[in-house]
Amino acid sequence: MTDSPLILAVPSKGRLQENAAAFFARAGLVFSQSRGALDYRGTLTGVPDVEVAFVSASEIVSQLASGAAHLGITGEDLIREQIPDADDAVELLTPLGFGYANVIVAVPQAWIDVRTMADLDEVAADMRARHGRKLRVATKYVNLTRRFFAERGISDYLIVESLGATEGAPGAGSAEIVVDITTTGATLKANALKILDDGLILRSEANLVASARAAWTDKALKAATAVLTRIAAEEEARTSREVRAALDPSRVSGLSSLAQQFGASLPFGQPTGREVVLHCKVSTVFEIVAGLQAIGAQDITVRTFDYLFRPTNALTERLLGRMG
Numbered sequence: 001m002t003d004s005p006l007i008l009a010v011p012s013k014g015r016l017q018e019n020a021a022a023f024f025a026r027a028g029l030v031f032s033q034s035r036g037a038l039d040y041r042g043t044l045t046g047v048p049d050v051e052v053a054f055v056s057a058s059e060i061v062s063q064l065a066s067g068a069a070h071l072g073i074t075g076e077d078l079i080r081e082q083i084p085d086a087d088d089a090v091e092l093l094t095p096l097g098f099g100y101a102n103v104i105v106a107v108p109q110a111w112i113d114v115r116t117m118a119d120l121d122e123v124a125a126d127m128r129a130r131h132g133r134k135l136r137v138a139t140k141y142v143n144l145t146r147r148f149f150a151e152r153g154i155s156d157y158l159i160v161e162s163l164g165a166t167e168g169a170p171g172a173g174s175a176e177i178v179v180d181i182t183t184t185g186a187t188l189k190a191n192a193l194k195i196l197d198d199g200l201i202l203r204s205e206a207n208l209v210a211s212a213r214a215a216w217t218d219k220a221l222k223a224a225t226a227v228l229t230r231i232a233a234e235e236e237a238r239t240s241r242e243v244r245a246a247l248d249p250s251r252v253s254g255l256s257s258l259a260q261q262f263g264a265s266l267p268f269g270q271p272t273g274r275e276v277v278l279h280c281k282v283s284t285v286f287e288i289v290a291g292l293q294a295i296g297a298q299d300i301t302v303r304t305f306d307y308l309f310r311p312t313n314a315l316t317e318r319l320l321g322r323m324g
């Protein structure tokens with residue numbers, strides 16, 4: 001047990017797969033599927049004690065919830081839907097900037113007077129009173145739907161569990177409305193559905209998620225730290241720049257306040273010669289350049305990094321803070 005490796009669950013198919021592999025590759029983490037392409041287990045090249053499990057986005061959630069996997073990449077929508085006590089079971093370490101999708105309530109476009117959840121409540125009451133039937137909601141997000149409708153005081157409805165092509169349900173007559181996920185809106189449009197004005201249930205994207213129920217052995221923690229350190233260093237690099245300049249030593253007194261003003265650092269301290277080096281956030285680069293010019297700096301260059309390793313990082317701290 002104390003020897004068990006880190007289990008990292010990554011999407012094996014679907015729209016998250018390529019993005020997840022690209023995300024890890026940027027951090028210098030390359031999957032190798034050891035025994036043939038159909039194998040669902042693999043390793044991370046150059047990082048010991050990691051076992052990669054290739055599974056579906058929804059299976060990743062199950063493995064994180066049960067503790068079968070330590071770390072996983074999956075959609076927040078699936079986490080919130082499949083784990084009732086998500087905040088106890090898992091830690092969302094960071095959103096990953098892909099797999100964006102909104103879970104929404106949509107009704108037929110033909111319902112021109114129905115724009116809000118309150119309008120929907122009236123429709124439901126009306127259907128019940130006039131036809132003795134309940135409003136039917138097609139969805140695979142049963143739990144998210146129940147929670148959202150309850151928060152809005154809507155109880156007169158019936159869930160029709162859908163396993164695919166949810167948006168087709170109203171057209172097919174198996175439900176009146178849907179709760180589903182949308183990104184471009186194309187599927188809703190093709191099915192003549194519209195989103196209610198206050199019908200946004202959740203904004204989802206892919207997240208790096210840690211399981212609170214996995215066995216966090218020293219080995220697993222160490223391997224996770226190695227993985228997270230690289231991911232954090234890649235992110236830090238992507239959002240930072242190096243600014244270099246030649247500055248007359250008589251003018252360096254302005255440097256510290258310039259750095260402070262824009263939250264930049266002088267990684268090598270106050271310059272001893274004419275060479276000044278600053279690290280700053282991407283968004284402040286040109287203000288810092290202007291500030292340097294104002295104190296007479298010359299030959300100013302701006303460079304990007306591949307990786308920027310800090311003594312510590314937010315990802316590792318979150319993990320160790322909770323599981324360490």
Ligand SMILES: Nc1ncnc2c1ncn2[C@@H]1O[C@H](COP(=O)(O)OP(=O)(O)OP(=O)(O)O)[C@@H](O)[C@H]1O
Pocket residue numbers: 013014015016056057058074075076077078099100101181182183184204205206
């Ligand atoms: N337009 C989208 N539609 C559905 N899911 C999306 C979309 N954009 C991003 N996602 C994310 O991808 C997750 C699942 O992706 P995908 O449907 O490709 O997986 P899958 O392995 O094919 O699963 P399934 O076969 O159950 O659909 C979603 O739960 C969501 O977090």
Ligand SMILES: O=P(O)(O)OC[C@H]1O[C@H](OP(=O)(O)OP(=O)(O)O)[C@H](O)[C@@H]1O
Pocket residue numbers: 164165166167180181182183184185186187188
């Ligand atoms: O707003 P859009 O960009 O049109 O995307 C939304 C559609 O994509 C998803 O289906 P998916 O392709 O994953 O098929 P599935 O229902 O079989 O999972 C989702 O269930 C919607 O039907």
Ligand SMILES: [Mg+2]
Pocket residue numbers: 014
């Ligand atoms: Mg799908």
